Amino acid sequence: xxxxxxxxxxxxxxxxxxxxxxxxxxxxxxxxxxxDSLGLVEAIFAIEESFDISVPFNANAPEESEFDISSVGxxxxxxxxxxxxxxx
Amino acid sequence: xxxVVITGAGTINPLGHDLPETxxxxxxxxxxxxxxxxxxxxxxxxxxxxxxxxxxxxTHFSRQELVLFDRFTQFALLAARExxxxxxxxxxxxLAERAGVVLGNSGGGxxxxxxxxxxxxxxxxxxxxxxxxxxLMSNAAASQVSMAHNLRGPSYxxxxxxxxxxxxxxxxxxxxxxxMAEVMxxxxxxxxxxxxxxxxxEGLRVMSRDACRPFSANRNGMVxxxxxxxxxxxxxxxxxxRGAEILxxxxxxxxxxxxxxxxxxxxxxxxxAIAGALRDARLNPEDVGYINAHGTGTAANDKTECAAVxxxxxxxxxxxxxxxxxxxxxxxxxxxxxxELLAAVMALTDGVIAPTIGYEAPDPDCAxxxxxxxxxxxxxxxxxxxxxxxxxxxxxxxxxxAP
Numbered sequence: 001x002x003x004x005x006x007x008x009x010x011x012x013x014x015x016x017x018x019x020x021x022x023x024x025x026x027x028x029x030x031x032x033x034x035x036d037s038l039g040l041v042e043a044i045f046a047i048e049e050s051f052d053i054s055v056p057f058n059a060n061a062p063e064e065s066e067f068d069i070s071s072v073g074x075x076x077x078x079x080x081x082x083x084x085x086x087x088x
Numbered sequence: 089x090x091x092v093v094i095t096g097a098g099t100i101n102p103l104g105h106d107l108p109e110t111x112x113x114x115x116x117x118x119x120x121x122x123x124x125x126x127x128x129x130x131x132x133x134x135x136x137x138x139x140x141x142x143x144x145x146x147t148h149f150s151r152q153e154l155v156l157f158d159r160f161t162q163f164a165l166l167a168a169r170e171x172x173x174x175x176x177x178x179x180x181x182x183l184a185e186r187a188g189v190v191l192g193n194s195g196g197g198x199x200x201x202x203x204x205x206x207x208x209x210x211x212x213x214x215x216x217x218x219x220x221x222x223x224l225m226s227n228a229a230a231s232q233v234s235m236a237h238n239l240r241g242p243s244y245x246x247x248x249x250x251x252x253x254x255x256x257x258x259x260x261x262x263x264x265x266x267x268m269a270e271v272m273x274x275x276x277x278x279x280x281x282x283x284x285x286x287x288x289x290e291g292l293r294v295m296s297r298d299a300c301r302p303f304s305a306n307r308n309g310m311v312x313x314x315x316x317x318x319x320x321x322x323x324x325x326x327x328x329x330r331g332a333e334i335l336x337x338x339x340x341x342x343x344x345x346x347x348x349x350x351x352x353x354x355x356x357x358x359x360x361a362i363a364g365a366l367r368d369a370r371l372n373p374e375d376v377g378y379i380n381a382h383g384t385g386t387a388a389n390d391k392t393e394c395a396a397v398x399x400x401x402x403x404x405x406x407x408x409x410x411x412x413x414x415x416x417x418x419x420x421x422x423x424x425x426x427x428e429l430l431a432a433v434m435a436l437t438d439g440v441i442a443p444t445i446g447y448e449a450p451d452p453d454c455a456x457x458x459x460x461x462x463x464x465x466x467x468x469x470x471x472x473x474x475x476x477x478x479x480x481x482x483x484x485x486x487x488x489x490a491p
Contacts, residue, residue, distance in 0.1 A: 018152070038156075038218075038219070041218040042155065042217075042218055042219065044218075045215070045217055045218045048215055049215070054215075
């Protein structure tokens with residue numbers, strides 16, 4: 001499952017960055033990938049739709065959100081946590 | 089006084105995806121009205137409209153753009169792109185702050201509203217796409233055009249129902265005349281052809297089930313259309329200095345309010361607007377060869393409009409042609425004045441008067457030369473374009489041949 005989550009998130013981010021999924025690495029930040037604030041909220045929407053979860057994210061204060069978006073890896077980890085919490 | 093000329097025009101509408109296709113259709117008297125084709129159209133009692141056909145947004149815009157562009161914004165951008173290309177104008181440097189965009193529209197992103205209401209009300213979902221607001225807002229089209237063409241001066245949206253585009257173009261004229269701008273992109277856009285857009289109009293019982301037949305004794309209502317037209321308005325000396333081709337002069341403009349009824353038109357309010365446009369343009373009635381009518385094909389509008397024209401033109405009514413191109417492209421509501429100004433421009437540039445098609449029987453209450461069914465070659469030096477909106481808001485534009 002965690003592999004599926006990782007792959008789906010990479011797909012979503014690659015689509016926003018207009019690059020191939022194989023060019024996305026876990027260490028990169030969304031900024032590194034050239035994703036702006038609108039791209040970020042669209043990516044979060046796509047994540048919510050894909051995993052049927054609600055992501056706690058406020059675009060006014062991203063750094064204060066409970067949802068860590070500092071890197072692709074951090075997003076995968078946060079989503080994995082939300083998916084697990086939803087199943088529990 | 090600073091004079092204002094048109095140096096570019098662009099469009100996408102039920103008659104064509106650009107200016108040459110549209111002029112060709114108007115000259116041929118071709119109808120863009122057909123059976124409505126969209127989700128749940130089978131639940132409508134009105135099944136006809138003038139849709140923009142064979143249109144694939146993906147051939148014009150990227151996926152990233154399309155998530156932000158409602159259909160009315162797409163139409164505005166395509167029309168603006170063509171207009172700027174034809175004007176041969178690239179806005180850069182100091183000109184950017186002296187260039188703006190004013191567009192007329194009435195429904196805004198109605199399709200976006202409808203799609204997302206479906207999502208939350210019909211499908212019961214609790215989440216909508218994050219860009220619903222920047223897609224549906226009425227100024228989305230004007231804002232996207234400003235971004236596409238680096239227009240950093242006065243830019244906004246005008247909403248006055250069926251007169252939106254004429255009011256917008258009047259604003260553009262006045263902004264340039266007053267010295268607030270050198271160049272204005274202006275016109276209008278509308279994309280109301282969706283289930284809710286037609287369902288709402290059905291309620292008023294003013295829609296035809298078979299055809300739009302302005303001025304004809306057997307007319308039975310309006311037919312909705314969609315699309316956009318955008319013009320480049322430019323201060324005349326600015327246009328001449330860069331050697332631009334001038335299509336026409338925007339000679340005058342007038343706006344009035346009936347202050348009487350929210351839907352019924354008023355001869356008096358319309359006549360004041362027509363007379364005001366002539367006065368502003370310093371034209372006498374006999375100088376005007378053609379009027380592009382508001383001509384909705386409703387019983388009330390057409391006879392009121394003819395009475396208003398006859399009142400203002402008096403004896404000069406005899407030499408006057410007046411046609412309603414809504415018979416071909418339908419009523420584009422907030423975008424209609426812009427598409428209709430194309431016919432006014434065509435009369436001046438091509439010497440061809442677009443016809444009122446679908447005309448079957450004379451109405452004594454509309455006893456003017458309505459250019460029935462076939463386009464006509466004629467040399468005219470000045471033309472008017474009427475728009476009379478629900479809410480009693482009237483706006484009339486006068487054009488004159490290129491100086």
